[in-house]
Amino acid sequence: MVIAIGFEGSANKLGIGIIKDGEVLSNCRTTYITPPGAGFLPKETALHHRENVLAVLKDAINESKIDVKDIDVVCYTKGPGMGAPLATVAVVARTVAQLWNKPLLGVNHCIGHIEMGRIITGAKNPTILYVSGGNTQVIAFCRKRYRIVGETIDIAVGNCLDRFARILKLSNAPSPGYNIEQLAKKGKKCVTLPYCVKGMDVSFSGILTYMEERAATLLKEGYTEEDLCFSLQEHVFAMLVETSERALAHCNSTEMMIVGGVGCNERLQEMMEIMCQERGATLFATDERYCIDNGLMIAHAGAEMYKSGIRMKWEDCTILQRYRTDAVEATWRKD
Structure with missing residues:
Protein backbone atom coordinates (compact mmCIF):
# COMPACT_ATOMS: atom_id res chain seq x y z
CA MET A 1 0.00 0.00 0.00
CA VAL A 2 1.38 3.39 -1.04
CA ILE A 3 -0.05 6.79 -0.09
CA ALA A 4 1.27 9.65 -2.20
CA ILE A 5 0.71 13.40 -2.16
CA GLY A 6 1.14 15.37 -5.38
CA PHE A 7 1.82 19.06 -5.99
CA GLU A 8 0.94 20.56 -9.41
CA GLY A 9 1.63 24.16 -10.43
CA SER A 10 3.05 24.19 -13.95
CA ALA A 11 0.63 26.86 -15.22
CA ASN A 12 -2.31 28.79 -13.77
CA LYS A 13 -3.80 25.81 -11.89
CA LEU A 14 -2.51 25.05 -8.41
CA GLY A 15 -3.50 21.57 -7.33
CA ILE A 16 -2.69 19.21 -4.47
CA GLY A 17 -4.05 15.68 -4.33
CA ILE A 18 -3.60 12.56 -2.23
CA ILE A 19 -4.08 9.01 -3.50
CA LYS A 20 -3.95 5.61 -1.79
CA ASP A 21 -3.38 2.66 -4.13
CA GLY A 22 -5.61 4.15 -6.81
CA GLU A 23 -8.24 5.40 -4.35
CA VAL A 24 -8.81 9.16 -4.52
CA LEU A 25 -8.54 10.65 -1.04
CA SER A 26 -8.47 14.34 -2.01
CA ASN A 27 -8.16 16.48 -5.11
CA CYS A 28 -8.04 20.19 -4.26
CA ARG A 29 -7.38 22.97 -6.78
CA THR A 30 -7.45 26.71 -7.27
CA THR A 31 -7.04 28.68 -10.50
CA TYR A 32 -5.37 32.02 -11.21
CA ILE A 33 -7.91 33.92 -13.32
CA THR A 34 -7.00 37.13 -15.15
CA PRO A 35 -9.34 39.82 -16.58
CA PRO A 36 -11.01 39.27 -19.99
CA GLY A 37 -8.59 39.83 -22.86
CA ALA A 38 -5.53 39.10 -20.75
CA GLY A 39 -3.33 36.04 -20.40
CA PHE A 40 -1.36 35.00 -17.32
CA LEU A 41 2.29 35.89 -16.82
CA PRO A 42 4.79 33.64 -14.99
CA LYS A 43 5.55 36.18 -12.24
CA GLU A 44 1.92 36.86 -11.33
CA THR A 45 1.03 33.17 -11.61
CA ALA A 46 3.84 32.24 -9.24
CA LEU A 47 2.62 34.87 -6.78
CA HIS A 48 -0.88 33.35 -6.89
CA HIS A 49 0.56 29.90 -6.15
CA ARG A 50 2.71 31.24 -3.33
CA GLU A 51 -0.26 32.96 -1.69
CA ASN A 52 -2.59 29.95 -1.95
CA VAL A 53 -0.46 26.83 -1.66
CA LEU A 54 -0.65 26.43 2.13
CA ALA A 55 -4.44 26.81 2.16
CA VAL A 56 -4.81 24.23 -0.63
CA LEU A 57 -2.39 21.89 1.18
CA LYS A 58 -4.44 22.18 4.38
CA ASP A 59 -7.66 21.45 2.48
CA ALA A 60 -6.11 18.41 0.77
CA ILE A 61 -4.90 16.92 4.05
CA ASN A 62 -8.19 17.60 5.85
CA GLU A 63 -10.24 16.15 3.01
CA SER A 64 -8.11 13.00 2.84
CA LYS A 65 -8.64 12.33 6.56
CA ILE A 66 -5.13 10.88 6.94
CA ASP A 67 -2.17 11.78 9.10
CA VAL A 68 0.89 13.11 7.29
CA LYS A 69 3.01 10.42 8.94
CA ASP A 70 1.12 7.86 6.83
CA ILE A 71 2.22 9.47 3.54
CA ASP A 72 4.90 7.39 1.83
CA VAL A 73 6.15 9.76 -0.87
CA VAL A 74 5.91 13.45 -1.80
CA CYS A 75 5.57 14.11 -5.54
CA TYR A 76 5.70 17.35 -7.51
CA THR A 77 5.64 18.50 -11.12
CA LYS A 78 9.20 18.64 -12.39
CA GLY A 79 8.11 19.95 -15.81
CA PRO A 80 7.27 20.89 -18.48
CA GLY A 81 5.69 24.22 -17.68
CA MET A 82 6.25 27.87 -16.80
CA GLY A 83 9.47 28.39 -14.87
CA ALA A 84 8.37 30.64 -12.00
CA PRO A 85 5.18 28.69 -11.08
CA LEU A 86 7.05 25.37 -11.35
CA ALA A 87 9.83 26.62 -9.07
CA THR A 88 7.38 28.02 -6.52
CA VAL A 89 5.52 24.73 -6.07
CA ALA A 90 8.73 22.68 -6.20
CA VAL A 91 10.13 24.68 -3.27
CA VAL A 92 7.01 23.90 -1.23
CA ALA A 93 7.24 20.19 -2.10
CA ARG A 94 10.93 20.10 -1.15
CA THR A 95 10.18 21.84 2.15
CA VAL A 96 7.30 19.50 2.98
CA ALA A 97 9.41 16.43 2.15
CA GLN A 98 12.11 17.63 4.54
CA LEU A 99 9.69 18.55 7.32
CA TRP A 100 7.89 15.22 7.08
CA ASN A 101 11.11 13.25 6.38
CA LYS A 102 9.65 11.68 3.21
CA PRO A 103 11.25 10.74 -0.14
CA LEU A 104 10.69 13.22 -2.97
CA LEU A 105 9.94 12.45 -6.63
CA GLY A 106 9.75 14.85 -9.57
CA VAL A 107 7.03 13.82 -12.03
CA ASN A 108 6.69 14.59 -15.72
CA HIS A 109 3.49 16.62 -16.12
CA CYS A 110 2.51 14.83 -19.34
CA ILE A 111 3.02 11.38 -17.80
CA GLY A 112 0.81 12.51 -14.92
CA HIS A 113 -2.04 13.25 -17.33
CA ILE A 114 -1.62 9.91 -19.10
CA GLU A 115 -1.47 7.74 -15.97
CA MET A 116 -4.44 9.59 -14.44
CA GLY A 117 -6.42 8.97 -17.60
CA ARG A 118 -5.53 5.28 -17.61
CA ILE A 119 -6.57 4.63 -14.02
CA ILE A 120 -9.80 6.64 -14.21
CA THR A 121 -10.99 5.25 -17.56
CA GLY A 122 -9.59 1.75 -17.27
CA ALA A 123 -7.82 1.96 -20.65
CA LYS A 124 -5.11 -0.69 -20.97
CA TYR A 290 -9.15 14.78 -14.00
CA CYS A 291 -8.54 16.40 -17.42
CA ILE A 292 -7.65 19.83 -16.11
CA ASP A 293 -4.28 20.10 -14.31
CA ASN A 294 -4.53 18.64 -10.81
CA GLY A 295 -2.31 17.43 -8.00
CA LEU A 296 -3.94 14.01 -7.95
CA MET A 297 -2.43 13.03 -11.31
CA ILE A 298 1.04 13.92 -10.01
CA ALA A 299 0.42 11.88 -6.85
CA HIS A 300 -0.75 8.85 -8.84
CA ALA A 301 2.08 8.94 -11.39
CA GLY A 302 4.56 9.46 -8.55
CA ALA A 303 3.09 6.50 -6.65
CA GLU A 304 3.50 4.29 -9.73
CA MET A 305 7.11 5.43 -10.06
CA TYR A 306 7.74 4.83 -6.35
CA LYS A 307 6.25 1.30 -6.41
CA SER A 308 8.41 0.39 -9.41
CA GLY A 309 11.53 1.26 -7.44
CA ILE A 310 12.33 4.74 -8.76
CA ARG A 311 14.09 7.02 -6.28
CA MET A 312 15.58 10.46 -6.87
CA LYS A 313 18.64 12.03 -5.34
CA TRP A 314 17.94 15.31 -3.61
CA GLU A 315 20.10 17.24 -6.10
CA ASP A 316 18.04 15.81 -8.98
CA CYS A 317 14.76 17.12 -7.54
CA THR A 318 14.83 20.31 -9.58
CA ILE A 319 12.56 21.66 -12.32
CA LEU A 320 12.87 21.31 -16.07
CA GLN A 321 10.76 23.63 -18.22
CA ARG A 322 11.31 21.55 -21.35
CA TYR A 323 10.74 18.01 -20.12
CA ARG A 324 9.76 15.72 -22.99
CA THR A 325 7.19 12.98 -22.50
CA ASP A 326 9.52 10.43 -24.12
CA ALA A 327 12.40 11.34 -21.78
CA VAL A 328 10.86 9.22 -19.02
CA GLU A 329 11.38 5.47 -18.78
CA ALA A 330 8.05 3.98 -17.67
CA THR A 331 9.46 1.27 -15.43
CA TRP A 332 6.01 0.65 -13.93
CA ARG A 333 4.54 -0.56 -17.24
CA LYS A 334 4.99 -3.81 -19.15
CA ASP A 335 5.47 -3.83 -22.93
Whole structure:
Protein backbone atom coordinates (compact mmCIF):
# COMPACT_ATOMS: atom_id res chain seq x y z
CA MET A 1 0.00 0.00 0.00
CA VAL A 2 1.38 3.39 -1.04
CA ILE A 3 -0.05 6.79 -0.09
CA ALA A 4 1.27 9.65 -2.20
CA ILE A 5 0.71 13.40 -2.16
CA GLY A 6 1.14 15.37 -5.38
CA PHE A 7 1.82 19.06 -5.99
CA GLU A 8 0.94 20.56 -9.41
CA GLY A 9 1.63 24.16 -10.43
CA SER A 10 3.05 24.19 -13.95
CA ALA A 11 0.63 26.86 -15.22
CA ASN A 12 -2.31 28.79 -13.77
CA LYS A 13 -3.80 25.81 -11.89
CA LEU A 14 -2.51 25.05 -8.41
CA GLY A 15 -3.50 21.57 -7.33
CA ILE A 16 -2.69 19.21 -4.47
CA GLY A 17 -4.05 15.68 -4.33
CA ILE A 18 -3.60 12.56 -2.23
CA ILE A 19 -4.08 9.01 -3.50
CA LYS A 20 -3.95 5.61 -1.79
CA ASP A 21 -3.38 2.66 -4.13
CA GLY A 22 -5.61 4.15 -6.81
CA GLU A 23 -8.24 5.40 -4.35
CA VAL A 24 -8.81 9.16 -4.52
CA LEU A 25 -8.54 10.65 -1.04
CA SER A 26 -8.47 14.34 -2.01
CA ASN A 27 -8.16 16.48 -5.11
CA CYS A 28 -8.04 20.19 -4.26
CA ARG A 29 -7.38 22.97 -6.78
CA THR A 30 -7.45 26.71 -7.27
CA THR A 31 -7.04 28.68 -10.50
CA TYR A 32 -5.37 32.02 -11.21
CA ILE A 33 -7.91 33.92 -13.32
CA THR A 34 -7.00 37.13 -15.15
CA PRO A 35 -9.34 39.82 -16.58
CA PRO A 36 -11.01 39.27 -19.99
CA GLY A 37 -8.59 39.83 -22.86
CA ALA A 38 -5.53 39.10 -20.75
CA GLY A 39 -3.33 36.04 -20.40
CA PHE A 40 -1.36 35.00 -17.32
CA LEU A 41 2.29 35.89 -16.82
CA PRO A 42 4.79 33.64 -14.99
CA LYS A 43 5.55 36.18 -12.24
CA GLU A 44 1.92 36.86 -11.33
CA THR A 45 1.03 33.17 -11.61
CA ALA A 46 3.84 32.24 -9.24
CA LEU A 47 2.62 34.87 -6.78
CA HIS A 48 -0.88 33.35 -6.89
CA HIS A 49 0.56 29.90 -6.15
CA ARG A 50 2.71 31.24 -3.33
CA GLU A 51 -0.26 32.96 -1.69
CA ASN A 52 -2.59 29.95 -1.95
CA VAL A 53 -0.46 26.83 -1.66
CA LEU A 54 -0.65 26.43 2.13
CA ALA A 55 -4.44 26.81 2.16
CA VAL A 56 -4.81 24.23 -0.63
CA LEU A 57 -2.39 21.89 1.18
CA LYS A 58 -4.44 22.18 4.38
CA ASP A 59 -7.66 21.45 2.48
CA ALA A 60 -6.11 18.41 0.77
CA ILE A 61 -4.90 16.92 4.05
CA ASN A 62 -8.19 17.60 5.85
CA GLU A 63 -10.24 16.15 3.01
CA SER A 64 -8.11 13.00 2.84
CA LYS A 65 -8.64 12.33 6.56
CA ILE A 66 -5.13 10.88 6.94
CA ASP A 67 -2.17 11.78 9.10
CA VAL A 68 0.89 13.11 7.29
CA LYS A 69 3.01 10.42 8.94
CA ASP A 70 1.12 7.86 6.83
CA ILE A 71 2.22 9.47 3.54
CA ASP A 72 4.90 7.39 1.83
CA VAL A 73 6.15 9.76 -0.87
CA VAL A 74 5.91 13.45 -1.80
CA CYS A 75 5.57 14.11 -5.54
CA TYR A 76 5.70 17.35 -7.51
CA THR A 77 5.64 18.50 -11.12
CA LYS A 78 9.20 18.64 -12.39
CA GLY A 79 8.11 19.95 -15.81
CA PRO A 80 7.27 20.89 -18.48
CA GLY A 81 5.69 24.22 -17.68
CA MET A 82 6.25 27.87 -16.80
CA GLY A 83 9.47 28.39 -14.87
CA ALA A 84 8.37 30.64 -12.00
CA PRO A 85 5.18 28.69 -11.08
CA LEU A 86 7.05 25.37 -11.35
CA ALA A 87 9.83 26.62 -9.07
CA THR A 88 7.38 28.02 -6.52
CA VAL A 89 5.52 24.73 -6.07
CA ALA A 90 8.73 22.68 -6.20
CA VAL A 91 10.13 24.68 -3.27
CA VAL A 92 7.01 23.90 -1.23
CA ALA A 93 7.24 20.19 -2.10
CA ARG A 94 10.93 20.10 -1.15
CA THR A 95 10.18 21.84 2.15
CA VAL A 96 7.30 19.50 2.98
CA ALA A 97 9.41 16.43 2.15
CA GLN A 98 12.11 17.63 4.54
CA LEU A 99 9.69 18.55 7.32
CA TRP A 100 7.89 15.22 7.08
CA ASN A 101 11.11 13.25 6.38
CA LYS A 102 9.65 11.68 3.21
CA PRO A 103 11.25 10.74 -0.14
CA LEU A 104 10.69 13.22 -2.97
CA LEU A 105 9.94 12.45 -6.63
CA GLY A 106 9.75 14.85 -9.57
CA VAL A 107 7.03 13.82 -12.03
CA ASN A 108 6.69 14.59 -15.72
CA HIS A 109 3.49 16.62 -16.12
CA CYS A 110 2.51 14.83 -19.34
CA ILE A 111 3.02 11.38 -17.80
CA GLY A 112 0.81 12.51 -14.92
CA HIS A 113 -2.04 13.25 -17.33
CA ILE A 114 -1.62 9.91 -19.10
CA GLU A 115 -1.47 7.74 -15.97
CA MET A 116 -4.44 9.59 -14.44
CA GLY A 117 -6.42 8.97 -17.60
CA ARG A 118 -5.53 5.28 -17.61
CA ILE A 119 -6.57 4.63 -14.02
CA ILE A 120 -9.80 6.64 -14.21
CA THR A 121 -10.99 5.25 -17.56
CA GLY A 122 -9.59 1.75 -17.27
CA ALA A 123 -7.82 1.96 -20.65
CA LYS A 124 -5.11 -0.69 -20.97
CA ASN A 125 -2.78 0.36 -23.77
CA PRO A 126 -4.40 3.26 -25.64
CA THR A 127 -3.14 5.55 -28.33
CA ILE A 128 -3.20 8.94 -26.61
CA LEU A 129 -4.14 12.45 -27.67
CA TYR A 130 -2.70 14.84 -25.11
CA VAL A 131 -4.15 18.33 -25.58
CA SER A 132 -3.72 21.26 -23.20
CA GLY A 133 -2.79 24.92 -23.02
CA GLY A 134 0.91 24.19 -23.38
CA ASN A 135 1.07 20.79 -25.09
CA THR A 136 -0.37 18.98 -28.09
CA GLN A 137 0.93 15.47 -28.69
CA VAL A 138 -0.20 12.15 -30.17
CA ILE A 139 1.43 9.42 -28.10
CA ALA A 140 1.82 5.64 -28.18
CA PHE A 141 3.52 3.38 -25.63
CA CYS A 142 6.39 1.22 -26.86
CA ARG A 143 9.50 -0.26 -25.24
CA LYS A 144 9.09 1.29 -21.82
CA ARG A 145 8.46 4.82 -23.10
CA TYR A 146 5.56 6.98 -24.18
CA ARG A 147 6.62 7.76 -27.75
CA ILE A 148 5.54 11.02 -29.36
CA VAL A 149 4.34 10.05 -32.84
CA GLY A 150 2.91 13.47 -33.70
CA GLU A 151 2.75 16.93 -32.15
CA THR A 152 2.27 20.63 -32.78
CA ILE A 153 5.18 22.31 -34.52
CA ASP A 154 4.36 25.73 -33.03
CA ILE A 155 1.69 26.54 -30.42
CA ALA A 156 -0.53 24.13 -28.50
CA VAL A 157 -4.23 23.83 -29.34
CA GLY A 158 -5.20 25.16 -25.90
CA ASN A 159 -2.99 28.19 -26.39
CA CYS A 160 -4.63 28.78 -29.78
CA LEU A 161 -8.11 28.72 -28.22
CA ASP A 162 -7.06 30.88 -25.26
CA ARG A 163 -5.55 33.54 -27.50
CA PHE A 164 -8.64 33.61 -29.68
CA ALA A 165 -10.75 34.11 -26.56
CA ARG A 166 -8.65 37.20 -25.84
CA ILE A 167 -9.51 38.60 -29.28
CA LEU A 168 -13.22 38.32 -28.45
CA LYS A 169 -12.58 39.58 -24.88
CA LEU A 170 -14.21 36.47 -23.42
CA SER A 171 -14.10 35.84 -19.70
CA ASN A 172 -11.26 33.73 -18.32
CA ALA A 173 -13.61 32.24 -15.70
CA PRO A 174 -13.74 29.29 -15.39
CA SER A 175 -11.48 29.09 -18.49
CA PRO A 176 -11.31 30.69 -21.96
CA GLY A 177 -11.59 27.32 -23.68
CA TYR A 178 -14.77 26.46 -21.79
CA ASN A 179 -16.38 29.75 -22.80
CA ILE A 180 -15.42 29.19 -26.45
CA GLU A 181 -16.99 25.72 -26.21
CA GLN A 182 -20.29 27.12 -24.91
CA LEU A 183 -20.46 29.78 -27.63
CA ALA A 184 -19.55 27.24 -30.32
CA LYS A 185 -22.61 25.15 -29.40
CA LYS A 186 -24.76 28.05 -30.69
CA GLY A 187 -22.78 28.61 -33.90
CA LYS A 188 -24.65 28.06 -37.18
CA LYS A 189 -22.34 29.25 -39.98
CA CYS A 190 -18.86 27.83 -40.55
CA VAL A 191 -16.07 30.03 -41.89
CA THR A 192 -13.47 28.28 -44.06
CA LEU A 193 -10.15 28.57 -42.22
CA PRO A 194 -6.56 27.38 -42.86
CA TYR A 195 -6.13 23.67 -42.17
CA CYS A 196 -2.55 22.66 -41.49
CA VAL A 197 -1.59 19.02 -41.04
CA LYS A 198 1.96 18.04 -41.95
CA GLY A 199 2.27 14.28 -41.82
CA MET A 200 1.67 13.41 -38.19
CA ASP A 201 2.25 16.97 -36.99
CA VAL A 202 -0.13 19.92 -36.79
CA SER A 203 0.27 23.71 -36.83
CA PHE A 204 -2.09 26.19 -35.17
CA SER A 205 -0.26 29.51 -35.53
CA GLY A 206 -1.54 30.10 -39.07
CA ILE A 207 -5.20 29.58 -38.22
CA LEU A 208 -4.82 31.84 -35.18
CA THR A 209 -3.18 34.61 -37.22
CA TYR A 210 -5.95 34.30 -39.82
CA MET A 211 -8.59 34.76 -37.11
CA GLU A 212 -6.70 37.64 -35.48
CA GLU A 213 -6.54 39.53 -38.77
CA ARG A 214 -10.09 38.82 -39.96
CA ALA A 215 -12.27 38.43 -36.85
CA ALA A 216 -13.44 42.06 -36.84
CA THR A 217 -14.22 41.96 -40.57
CA LEU A 218 -16.11 38.67 -40.29
CA LEU A 219 -18.23 40.08 -37.46
CA LYS A 220 -19.13 43.06 -39.64
CA GLU A 221 -20.06 40.70 -42.50
CA GLY A 222 -22.77 39.07 -40.42
CA TYR A 223 -20.96 36.23 -38.70
CA THR A 224 -21.52 36.05 -34.94
CA GLU A 225 -19.02 35.35 -32.17
CA GLU A 226 -20.74 31.98 -31.86
CA ASP A 227 -20.05 31.27 -35.55
CA LEU A 228 -16.37 32.13 -35.18
CA CYS A 229 -15.95 29.94 -32.09
CA PHE A 230 -17.75 27.10 -33.87
CA SER A 231 -15.57 27.48 -36.96
CA LEU A 232 -12.32 27.52 -35.03
CA GLN A 233 -13.24 24.48 -32.95
CA GLU A 234 -14.34 22.44 -35.95
CA HIS A 235 -11.10 23.09 -37.83
CA VAL A 236 -8.57 22.56 -35.03
CA PHE A 237 -10.38 19.48 -33.70
CA ALA A 238 -10.59 17.97 -37.19
CA MET A 239 -6.82 18.32 -37.45
CA LEU A 240 -6.39 16.50 -34.14
CA VAL A 241 -8.81 13.73 -35.07
CA GLU A 242 -7.05 13.19 -38.41
CA THR A 243 -3.61 12.73 -36.85
CA SER A 244 -5.05 10.59 -34.05
CA GLU A 245 -6.79 8.30 -36.53
CA ARG A 246 -3.55 7.86 -38.46
CA ALA A 247 -1.71 6.96 -35.24
CA LEU A 248 -4.49 4.55 -34.25
CA ALA A 249 -4.16 2.76 -37.59
CA HIS A 250 -0.35 2.75 -37.54
CA CYS A 251 -0.24 1.29 -34.02
CA ASN A 252 -3.01 -1.22 -34.83
CA SER A 253 -4.70 -0.02 -31.66
CA THR A 254 -8.30 -0.48 -30.53
CA GLU A 255 -8.19 2.11 -27.74
CA MET A 256 -8.06 5.91 -28.02
CA MET A 257 -7.69 8.10 -24.96
CA ILE A 258 -7.91 11.90 -24.68
CA VAL A 259 -6.13 13.63 -21.78
CA GLY A 260 -5.20 17.21 -20.89
CA GLY A 261 -7.27 20.31 -20.20
CA VAL A 262 -8.74 20.56 -23.72
CA GLY A 263 -9.67 16.87 -23.46
CA CYS A 264 -12.83 17.64 -21.49
CA ASN A 265 -14.27 19.55 -24.48
CA GLU A 266 -17.49 17.73 -25.38
CA ARG A 267 -17.25 18.52 -29.10
CA LEU A 268 -13.72 17.09 -29.33
CA GLN A 269 -14.91 13.96 -27.55
CA GLU A 270 -17.89 13.73 -29.91
CA MET A 271 -15.73 14.01 -33.05
CA MET A 272 -13.24 11.50 -31.70
CA GLU A 273 -16.06 9.10 -30.79
CA ILE A 274 -17.34 9.17 -34.37
CA MET A 275 -13.87 8.35 -35.68
CA CYS A 276 -13.42 5.52 -33.16
CA GLN A 277 -16.78 3.98 -34.04
CA GLU A 278 -15.85 3.97 -37.73
CA ARG A 279 -12.60 2.17 -36.90
CA GLY A 280 -14.08 -0.27 -34.37
CA ALA A 281 -12.09 1.35 -31.54
CA THR A 282 -13.12 2.47 -28.05
CA LEU A 283 -12.77 6.05 -26.86
CA PHE A 284 -11.70 6.82 -23.31
CA ALA A 285 -12.07 10.33 -21.87
CA THR A 286 -12.72 12.01 -18.51
CA ASP A 287 -14.27 15.21 -17.20
CA GLU A 288 -12.76 18.42 -15.83
CA ARG A 289 -11.93 16.85 -12.43
CA TYR A 290 -9.15 14.78 -14.00
CA CYS A 291 -8.54 16.40 -17.42
CA ILE A 292 -7.65 19.83 -16.11
CA ASP A 293 -4.28 20.10 -14.31
CA ASN A 294 -4.53 18.64 -10.81
CA GLY A 295 -2.31 17.43 -8.00
CA LEU A 296 -3.94 14.01 -7.95
CA MET A 297 -2.43 13.03 -11.31
CA ILE A 298 1.04 13.92 -10.01
CA ALA A 299 0.42 11.88 -6.85
CA HIS A 300 -0.75 8.85 -8.84
CA ALA A 301 2.08 8.94 -11.39
CA GLY A 302 4.56 9.46 -8.55
CA ALA A 303 3.09 6.50 -6.65
CA GLU A 304 3.50 4.29 -9.73
CA MET A 305 7.11 5.43 -10.06
CA TYR A 306 7.74 4.83 -6.35
CA LYS A 307 6.25 1.30 -6.41
CA SER A 308 8.41 0.39 -9.41
CA GLY A 309 11.53 1.26 -7.44
CA ILE A 310 12.33 4.74 -8.76
CA ARG A 311 14.09 7.02 -6.28
CA MET A 312 15.58 10.46 -6.87
CA LYS A 313 18.64 12.03 -5.34
CA TRP A 314 17.94 15.31 -3.61
CA GLU A 315 20.10 17.24 -6.10
CA ASP A 316 18.04 15.81 -8.98
CA CYS A 317 14.76 17.12 -7.54
CA THR A 318 14.83 20.31 -9.58
CA ILE A 319 12.56 21.66 -12.32
CA LEU A 320 12.87 21.31 -16.07
CA GLN A 321 10.76 23.63 -18.22
CA ARG A 322 11.31 21.55 -21.35
CA TYR A 323 10.74 18.01 -20.12
CA ARG A 324 9.76 15.72 -22.99
CA THR A 325 7.19 12.98 -22.50
CA ASP A 326 9.52 10.43 -24.12
CA ALA A 327 12.40 11.34 -21.78
CA VAL A 328 10.86 9.22 -19.02
CA GLU A 329 11.38 5.47 -18.78
CA ALA A 330 8.05 3.98 -17.67
CA THR A 331 9.46 1.27 -15.43
CA TRP A 332 6.01 0.65 -13.93
CA ARG A 333 4.54 -0.56 -17.24
CA LYS A 334 4.99 -3.81 -19.15
CA ASP A 335 5.47 -3.83 -22.93
